[in-house]
Amino acid sequence: MDLLTLKQECVNCTRCGLAKTRTNVVFGTGVANAEVMFVGEGPGQSEDEQGLPFVGRSGQLLDCYLQTIGLCRDKNIFIANIVKCRPPNNRDPLAEEWDACLPWLREQFRIIQPKIVVCLGRIAAQRMIRPDFSVSKEHGTWTEKNGVLFTATLHPAALLRSPQRKPEAFEDFVAIREKIHEVCTHTY
Numbered sequence: 533m534d535l536l537t538l539k540q541e542c543v544n545c546t547r548c549g550l551a552k553t554r555t556n557v558v559f560g561t562g563v564a565n566a567e568v569m570f571v572g573e574g575p576g577q578s579e580d581e582q583g584l585p586f587v588g589r590s591g592q593l594l595d596c597y598l599q600t601i602g603l604c605r606d607k608n609i610f611i612a613n614i615v616k617c618r619p620p621n622n623r624d625p626l627a628e629e630w631d632a633c634l635p636w637l638r639e640q641f642r643i644i645q646p647k648i649v650v651c652l653g654r655i656a657a658q659r660m661i662r663p664d665f666s667v668s669k670e671h672g673t674w675t676e677k678n679g680v681l682f683t684a685t686l687h688p689a690a691l692l693r694s695p696q697r698k699p700e701a702f703e704d705f706v707a708i709r710e711k712i713h714e715v716c717t718h719t720y
């Protein structure tokens with residue numbers, strides 16, 4: 533299956549209760565041959581309205597960081613979320629919602645086959661790296677799983693709340709750039 537076919541199936545998904553309250557499924561955005569994939573938590577209000585990931589204020593900040601290291605959502609990466617539909621009032625996704633939604637993310641991984649996965653914030657890091665992963669303390673560290681390199685950085689929404697932590701996030705992005713130069717072969 534290709535990414536477009538997967539998207540067409542995903543946008544009609546009713547596998548969990550979030551289908552009832554969403555406006556749009558936020559499948560994710562980017563290129564199918566991305567070697568670097570970013571994974572956030574779940575759509576917020578702007579994302580739900582537009583059907584695109586990270587398009588609100590935190591998305592604008594994310595795009596700034598991406599740009600500084602030569603990444604662009606339309607050119608060389610893919611951005612997705614742990615759950616594809618907005619949890620009401622931006623609450624954390626429930627375990628059952630994550631379980632229902634996981635097959636979509638798995639298929640995205642299978643098709644895209646990223647070499648590097650960057651978790652944005654605690655929820656993604658704890659789901660993708662380790663259940664007790666502390667983003668605050670362990671952001672910027674690398675873990676290899678089945679030949680794929682995983683790292684996590686502070687969620688851009690957290691940086692908007694705590695701007696004094698922006699230099700730490702910037703360091704993470706610089707390290708991501710170095711890792712890309714080490715392990716990625718094309719489009720960078």
Ligand code: URA
Nearest residue numbers: 572573574575585586
């Ligand atoms: N926060 C997320 O985790 N994902 C989005 O798509 C937007 C905001």
Ligand code: SF4
Nearest residue numbers: 545548616617632633
């Ligand atoms: Fe389907 Fe995921 Fe949306 Fe639930 S959150 S309805 S599993 S796409």
